[in-house]
Amino acid sequence: MDRFPSVADFLAVTRPERPVLALRPHAAARAARWFLDHFPGDVVYALKANDAPLLLEALLEAGIRHFDTASLAEIETLTALTGPGARHVVAHVMNPVKSRATIRRAYFEHGVRTFALDSLEELAKIRAETEGARDLTLLVRIACSGAMSRIPLDGKYGAAGDEAARLLLETRRLARTLGITFHVGSQAMQPAAFADAMAEAGRLIAQAGVMVDVIDVGGGFPSRYPGMEPPPLAAFLDAIREARAALPVGEACRLVSEPGRALVAEAESVLVRVDARRGDALYVNDGAFGALFDCAHSGFVYPARLIRPGGAGKGDGAPSASLRPFRLWGPTCDSIDHMPGPFHLPQDVREGDYIEIGHVGAYGRVMASRFNGFSVYDEIVVTDAPMLSMYPAAPGEQAARGPA
Numbered sequence: 001m002d003r004f005p006s007v008a009d010f011l012a013v014t015r016p017e018r019p020v021l022a023l024r025p026h027a028a029a030r031a032a033r034w035f036l037d038h039f040p041g042d043v044v045y046a047l048k049a050n051d052a053p054l055l056l057e058a059l060l061e062a063g064i065r066h067f068d069t070a071s072l073a074e075i076e077t078l079t080a081l082t083g084p085g086a087r088h089v090v091a092h093v094m095n096p097v098k099s100r101a102t103i104r105r106a107y108f109e110h111g112v113r114t115f116a117l118d119s120l121e122e123l124a125k126i127r128a129e130t131e132g133a134r135d136l137t138l139l140v141r142i143a144c145s146g147a148m149s150r151i152p153l154d155g156k157y158g159a160a161g162d163e164a165a166r167l168l169l170e171t172r173r174l175a176r177t178l179g180i181t182f183h184v185g186s187q188a189m190q191p192a193a194f195a196d197a198m199a200e201a202g203r204l205i206a207q208a209g210v211m212v213d214v215i216d217v218g219g220g221f222p223s224r225y226p227g228m229e230p231p232p233l234a235a236f237l238d239a240i241r242e243a244r245a246a247l248p249v250g251e252a253c254r255l256v257s258e259p260g261r262a263l264v265a266e267a268e269s270v271l272v273r274v275d276a277r278r279g280d281a282l283y284v285n286d287g288a289f290g291a292l293f294d295c296a297h298s299g300f301v302y303p304a305r306l307i308r309p310g311g312a313g314k315g316d317g318a319p320s321a322s323l324r325p326f327r328l329w330g331p332t333c334d335s336i337d338h339m340p341g342p343f344h345l346p347q348d349v350r351e352g353d354y355i356e357i358g359h360v361g362a363y364g365r366v367m368a369s370r371f372n373g374f375s376v377y378d379e380i381v382v383t384d385a386p387m388l389s390m391y392p393a394a395p396g397e398q399a400a401r402g403p404a
Helices: 007-011 025-038 053-062 072-082 100-110 120-129 161-174 192-208 233-245 261-267 293-297
Strands: 020-023 042-046 066-069 090-093 114-117 137-141 149-151 177-181 186-188 214-216 254-257 268-278 281-284 304-307 323-329 338-346 354-357 378-382
Touching (some): 007 020, 007 304, 072 100, 090 100, 100 120, 137 161, 161 177, 304 338
Parallel strands (some): 177 214, 214 254
Antiparallel strands (some): 020 268
16 A cells, blocks of 8 residues: 655645545554554454454554454454464354354354343343353443433343343353453543443442443543543543542453554545535535445544645645634535534635545544445554644654645
C-alpha cells in the first residue's frame, strides 16, 4: 500500500475519483501500547471496531494478543491474519447470544475457550455444544445503565437481579473460570459509568455467594471528537482501580477490558471530494452508508479540514482562512444520507475541493455498505499525527499537517 507523509502530499500527486481511506497504523499502535502499559489487567481488542489487516498488524506488533469476537467470520479473520504457527492470539466470543454452530465450531475447530452469556438457555447451549467441557471461561453479562455514554447499549443484553445471581451460581458449576462482564455503552463520557457497573457486579457477587475469577469491564472507552471532550483515559482507569478495590473478590481475580473505539478511532481518516455546493450544504462522495455512519446516525461530529490541490475547481489559490459551519450530504439517493455536523470549513469551499475527515477508524469501514454502488474506497497509509488525540505523541512522531 502506498505511503505518504500526509493526505495533502497524496493529493499533490493524484486526484482520486473514489473516496480514500487513509490509515495511520502508528496511531493504533500508540493507543494499544498506552492501554497495555496502563490498564491493570488484560487488554482484549474488540475486533468489530475495525478489521483492517494493517491496523490489526499494528495492534499485534504493539502487543495485543486477545480479541473480542462475535462470529465465526471474525474468528476466521484472526486465523487468516496470524496463520498457522505464527504469533499466538486468543479469540474470545463475547456475543451473549450465539448459534449452536458458532459455539461448536469456535470450541472444536478454533480453540476458543471464552464465551459470554446472559441466560440459563445460553448456558445450556454452551454446555451441550462443547459436550460438557470443563476448560471453559464463562463470563456472565449483567445489565448496567448506558446513561453516561453517547451510544447506550443497555436495551439488548444483560441479566439483572435475582436472575443474574442465579445465573452466576449455575455458571460457576460449569466454568473452570467464572467472570462477570458488562458494557457501559459506546463513547462513555464519565468514569463513574464503570464505577457504577462494577458496584452492581459486586452486589450480584455477594447475592450469589460465588467466587468470581474475572471482572471484564467491557468497552466504551472514549475518543476525542469536536464538541465531545471526555476526561482523560487515566481518569477512567483510576475509577476502575478504585471500584476493583471495593469488590468482594480475592486478590487473584483479574481485570479485563475490551477497548475498540479507543484503540482505532484515531487510526483512520477518509478523504472525500466535494461534488456540489448548495449554500451551507456540501455534496460529497462518501456518507451515511459509508465511513460516516456515526455522523448520520449517532450525532457524531468528526474533525475535518479542507485540502485544495493546485488547479482544482475554478482556479488556483489557497482556501479562505475564515471558517463557517457546513452540513454534508452523501452520494446515495437516500435522504437519510445526511451528516448535519456542523463541519467548520473555509467559507469558500467549492466543487473539486477535497475534505479529510478524521477519526473514522472506529466503526467507519466496517459499517460501510454497497448501497447504490458506493462505498468503494482506495486506501493509503499516512504517517502524520491524527487531528485529535487522547494519547501523548510518540517521540519523533510527525505533527499533523494542515490544509495545503
